Amino acid sequence: MSCGELTTHARMINPGPNPKDAVMNLFADIRLLVLESLDAMVTKGALPGGLAMANVTVEPPRDAAHGDMATNAAMVLAKPAGMKPRDIAAALADILAADPRVISVEVAGPGFLNLRLAPAVWQGVLGQVLQSGPGYGRSDMGAGQKVNVEFVSANPTGPLHVGHTRGAVFGDALASLLDYSGHDVTREYYINDGGAQVDVLARSVYLRYLEALGQEVAFPDGTYPGDYLVPVGAALAKEKGDAWVDQPEDVWLAEVRTYSTDAMMDLIRADLASLGVHMDVFFSEKSLYGTGRIEAALADLENKGLIYEGVLEPPKGKMPDDWEPREQTLFKSTAHGDDVDRPVKKSDGGWTYFAPDIAYHFDKITRGFDALIDVLGADHGGYVKRMKAAVSALSDGAVPLDIKLTQLVKLWKDGQPFKMSKRAGTFVTLRDVIDLVGPDVTRFVMLTRKNDASLDFDFDKVLEQSRDNPVFYVQYAHARVMSVLRRAAEAGIAADAAALKGADLGLITHESELTVARKLAEWPRLVEIAARTNEPHRVAFYLYELAGDFHALWNRGNDLPELRFLQPDDVATSQAKMALASAVCVVISSGLGILGVTPVQEMR
RNA sequence: GGACCGAUAGCUCAGCUGGAUAGAGUACCUGACUACGAAUCAGGGGGUCGGGGGUUCGAAUCCUCCUCGGUCCGCCA
Numbered sequence: 001m002s003c004g005e006l007t008t009h010a011r012m013i014n015p016g017p018n019p020k021d022a023v024m025n026l027f028a029d030i031r032l033l034v035l036e037s038l039d040a041m042v043t044k045g046a047l048p049g050g051l052a053m054a055n056v057t058v059e060p061p062r063d064a065a066h067g068d069m070a071t072n073a074a075m076v077l078a079k080p081a082g083m084k085p086r087d088i089a090a091a092l093a094d095i096l097a098a099d100p101r102v103i104s105v106e107v108a109g110p111g112f113l114n115l116r117l118a119p120a121v122w123q124g125v126l127g128q129v130l131q132s133g134p135g136y137g138r139s140d141m142g143a144g145q146k147v148n149v150e151f152v153s154a155n156p157t158g159p160l161h162v163g164h165t166r167g168a169v170f171g172d173a174l175a176s177l178l179d180y181s182g183h184d185v186t187r188e189y190y191i192n193d194g195g196a197q198v199d200v201l202a203r204s205v206y207l208r209y210l211e212a213l214g215q216e217v218a219f220p221d222g223t224y225p226g227d228y229l230v231p232v233g234a235a236l237a238k239e240k241g242d243a244w245v246d247q248p249e250d251v252w253l254a255e256v257r258t259y260s261t262d263a264m265m266d267l268i269r270a271d272l273a274s275l276g277v278h279m280d281v282f283f284s285e286k287s288l289y290g291t292g293r294i295e296a297a298l299a300d301l302e303n304k305g306l307i308y309e310g311v312l313e314p315p316k317g318k319m320p321d322d323w324e325p326r327e328q329t330l331f332k333s334t335a336h337g338d339d340v341d342r343p344v345k346k347s348d349g350g351w352t353y354f355a356p357d358i359a360y361h362f363d364k365i366t367r368g369f370d371a372l373i374d375v376l377g378a379d380h381g382g383y384v385k386r387m388k389a390a391v392s393a394l395s396d397g398a399v400p401l402d403i404k405l406t407q408l409v410k411l412w413k414d415g416q417p418f419k420m421s422k423r424a425g426t427f428v429t430l431r432d433v434i435d436l437v438g439p440d441v442t443r444f445v446m447l448t449r450k451n452d453a454s455l456d457f458d459f460d461k462v463l464e465q466s467r468d469n470p471v472f473y474v475q476y477a478h479a480r481v482m483s484v485l486r487r488a489a490e491a492g493i494a495a496d497a498a499a500l501k502g503a504d505l506g507l508i509t510h511e512s513e514l515t516v517a518r519k520l521a522e523w524p525r526l527v528e529i530a531a532r533t534n535e536p537h538r539v540a541f542y543l544y545e546l547a548g549d550f551h552a553l554w555n556r557g558n559d560l561p562e563l564r565f566l567q568p569d570d571v572a573t574s575q576a577k578m579a580l581a582s583a584v585c586v587v588i589s590s591g592l593g594i595l596g597v598t599p600v601q602e603m604r
Numbered sequence: 605g606g607a608c609c610g611a612u613a614g615c616u617c618a619g620c621u622g623g624a625u626a627g628a629g630u631a632c633c634u635g636a637c638u639a640c641g642a643a644u645c646a647g648g649g650g651g652u653c654g655g656g657g658g659u660u661c662g663a664a665u666c667c668u669c670c671u672c673g674g675u676c677c678g679c680c681a
Contacts, residue, residue, distance in 0.1 A: 382607060
C-alpha cells in the first residue's frame with residue numbers, strides 16, 4: 001500500500017472538504033486559545049474590555065529556538081490598553097500555561113510570548129493528516145465564493161510560446177489553490193478573435209493556401225510566416241480546391257478567418273492539454289460584436305455618467321509624430337483610480353480594443369462572480385488601472401478585480417540565452433519546452449518564482465538531480481516515502497491506510513521527527529496565506545522546506561538507527577514511523593496536486 | 605515626460621501584507637554511506653536588505669525623493 005493508494009482511497013470516502021471537521025489549523029486553534037485567555041483577563045479586570053483583537057497573530061517564530069509558536073498579543077494591545085507590553089505578556093503567560101497543550105510560555109524581547117507545545121500536539125497533527133488524507137489543509141476559507149480566473153488568453157494566431165506557458169502554469173495553479181481553499185473556481189480563456197490580428201492571420205493562411213496549390217508566395221511584413229500555418233493552408237486547399245485563387249479578399253476573407261482561428265484554437269487547446277491545463281470556458285470576443293453586448297456595457301457606464309465626448313491631453317515628453325487633438329468618446333476611468341480617461345471609440349467610429357474588454361468583464365460580472373482575477377503578461381502592465389476602473393464602475397465596487405502580471409521568462413541552454421520573436425516565426429514554443437523537459441518540470445520550475453519577478457529558465461539546470469533543483473528534491477522525498485512503504489510490505493509489516501491510522505503515534509518522540517510534524521502543522525496555514533495573496537509560488541517553497549526536513553530526518557537514520565523508519569522486530573514503532581512518512585507523503589501529494597505536478601513513485 | 609514591476613550573502617532566490625540576532629540553496633572550508641544511491645545529511649565563515657529622508661514601541665516590508673535594470677504609454681489587441 002502506498003501513499004498514492006492511501007490518498008486515492010481517502011478521496012473515494014471523502015470527496016471534498018468537510019467544513020465540520022475541517023478545523024485542523026493548529027495555528028488558528030492556538031490563536032483561539034490566546035483570544036480566550038485575553039477574554040479571561042478582561043473578566044478578571046486585568047485588561048480593559050472592548051479592545052480590537054484583529055491584529056493579534058499566532059505565527060511560527062522565525063527562529064525555531066524561540067519555540068513553536070509566538071504571539072504578538074501583548075505588544076499589539078499595550079497601547080490601546082494603556083499598559084506595558086511585558087506586563088500584559090506576563091499575565092497572559094500565566095493563563096496560557098494552564099492549557100494542557102502548552103508546556104512552556106516565555107516572555108521575550110519587547111513583549112513576545114513564545115509557546116512550546118506538548119509532543120502530543122504534534123503527534124495529534126500526524127493523526128489528523130492521516131485521518132483527513134487529501135482533505136488535510138483544505139479549507140472553507142473561500143466560503144464557496146465564485147471566482148473567475150482568466151488566463152493565457154493568447155491571440156488565436158499561432159501556437160503558445162514560453163511567455164504564455166508561464167501564464168498558463170501560474171493561472172492553473174492559482175485556480176487549483178483557490179479551489180483547494182474553498183472557492184468555486186472557473187478557469188476561463190478569452191479568445192481575441194474580433195480584431196485586426198485575425199485578418200492578418202487569414203491573409204497569412206490564404207498565402208499558405210496558394211502555396212499548397214503550387215504557387216510561389218512571399219510573406220510581406222505584417223503577415224505571419226510561421227510553418228504552423230502550412231497544414232492549415234493545405235487543408236483549405238484540399239477542401240476548397242482553386243475556388244479562391246485570384247479572388248478578391250471580400251470573397252474569401254471572412255470564411256478563411258473563421259477557419260483559421262478555429263484551427264489555431266485547436267492548436268492552442270492541444271498545447272494547453274500537453275501542460276495539463278483545461279479551461280472551463282472559452283469566451284469569444286467576436287460574440288460581443290453585432291449582438292448589442294458592447295453597447296449594453298457602455299450604456300451601463302453612460303447611465304453612471306462615466307461616458308463623455310472629449311479631447312485628451314497629449315502625452316507629455318515623448319510625443320507621437322502624428323499627434324493631433326481629436327474629439328473622442330471617452331470612459332471617465334479617472335473617477336475609479338486611473339491616471340487619464342480612456343477612449344472607447346476610434347475616430348472611424350469603430351470600437352477600440354478596450355470597448356469589448358469592458359463588455360467582456362461586464363459579462364463576467366453579470367454571470368455572478370464574486371471576484372475576478374486576470375492573469376496577464378508583463379506587457380499589459382499599462383492596462384491594469386483602466387481595467388480595474390472599468391470593473392469597479394460596472395460593479396459599483398462590489399466585485400474586486402485582481403490582475404496578476406507574469407514577468408518575462410528568460411530561457412537558457414548550454415550557457416546561451418534563447419531568444420524568441422513571434423514576428424520572425426522563430427519563437428520558442430510551449431511545445432518546445434515540454435518536449436525538452438516535460439510538463440511536471442516545466443510547471444514546478446515556473447512556480448518557484450513570484451509571478452511579478454522575471455524568471456530564468458535554464459534547460460540544463462532544471463533537469464539536474466541535486467538539491468539545487470527543487471523539482472528533483474521534492475520528488476525525491478516523495479519517492480523515499482514510497483520506498484519505505486514498499487520495503488515494509490516486503491518485510492511483512494502492514495502499512496496500509498487502516499494500519500497506519502491505528503498506529504500508536506505516541507511513539508513519535510524524537511526531535512527530528514517532531515520537526516517534520518511541526519512543518520506539517522504549518523500546511524493549512526500556508527494554504528490560507530497563499531490563497532489570500534493569490535501566490536501559488538508559496539506552495540512550491542513550502543514543499544521544498546518540508547522535503548528538506550524529511551531528508552534531514554532520513555539521513556539522521558545513518559547515525560541513529562532508532563530513527564530509521566523500519567525497526568526490525570518492532571512492528572508498532574515501524575508503523576508509527578511510517579505513519580509519519582505517510583503524512584509527509586500526503587501533504588507533498590496535495591501540494592504537488594495544487595501545482596499540477598505528478599508525484600513520482602521512484603527516481604530514475 | 606509618465607505609469608507599472610524588479611533591486612536582499614560572490615551567484616540564484618525566500619521572507620507570513622509591520623515583529624525578535626534578516627533566512628534557504630549554490631559556491632568555498634570541515635566531517636558523515638547498511639534504506640532511493642554521497643543524486644543526501646551535519647557543522648563553519650559570508651549582509652549598510654540599491655541610496656537618502658519620514659511614519660512608531662519596532663521597517664527588508666508602509667509613505668516620500670533619488671539611482672540602476674525590465675515592460676509599456678491616444679485611432680494594435
